[in-house]
Amino acid sequence: MKVGVVTFPGSLDDRDAARAIRAGGSDAIALWHDDADLHGVDAVILPGGFSYGDYLRCGAISRFAPVMGSIIEKANSGMPVLGICNGFQILCESHLLPGALTQNQGLHFLCTPQTIRIENTSTPWTTDFKQGAEIVIPLKNGEGSFQCDDQTLAALESEGRVIARYVGENPNGSRNLIAGISNARGNVVGLMPHPEHAIDPLTGPTADGLPFFTSILSAMVGK
């Protein structure tokens, strides 16, 4: 299994994402924002960071990078894509996912271990979780407040497309405590907190994030 990790100018978490992919049992393939070639990968992770300096809006400029043209096309035909943090923002700007991420309600950049509940285990990124599992992984962002209109929110909820929800106090003002969502097909997932920083207790708060990276292997091999 080859899982690509895109590096944009300003990406920060591409190396941790690649390490997490290897820890999950797949090969990590480096993809470059300016190269439309996906090098035969089976899935793609858009990592966290501040691509293009977050200029204009988070993810607004990355969305037009050459590599994104290929990713959008493949995602629309079913390739699994996981966007973490800035990657989630890019997926929303690309219209692969509905809604948008806006500035945290409290204005502050947050960096803290956060409890989230996994609410949908049918996506290729969450199959190795138990339904309702509560996990602790880092949340670190300034623009993590998930916003969408009432109609979109109702559709996300009724179609089971909220894949993860914050547990406890709402950290950033996200509607319905949403930490992560999927597209209608389920192959594209956006997640605000960072599972790639929590795959080994030596370097993270927990190893609770690892199943995101083993799931993709289970889902693809199980097919």
Next chain:
Amino acid sequence: MAKIVVEVMLKPEILDPQGKAVAAALPRLGFTFAQSVRQGKRFEIEVEGEPTPAQLAEVSRAAETLLANPVIETFVVKVEK
């Protein structure tokens, strides 16, 4: 040379924490006039000669595609001398 201006604002229903922070800072400085503050973005685009309707339509398309995110923002396009 004319100037085409695009102003982008968060939709009224979208929370604007920056505007709120500004609104909270004003009275601390003795400025008590503000009931609320919303913060937005302004783009100034210089073009050769008088902008044509076609040019303005193109700017609107650019605003919709890149300058604003219609999911959370609205925009207006206008011409300034």
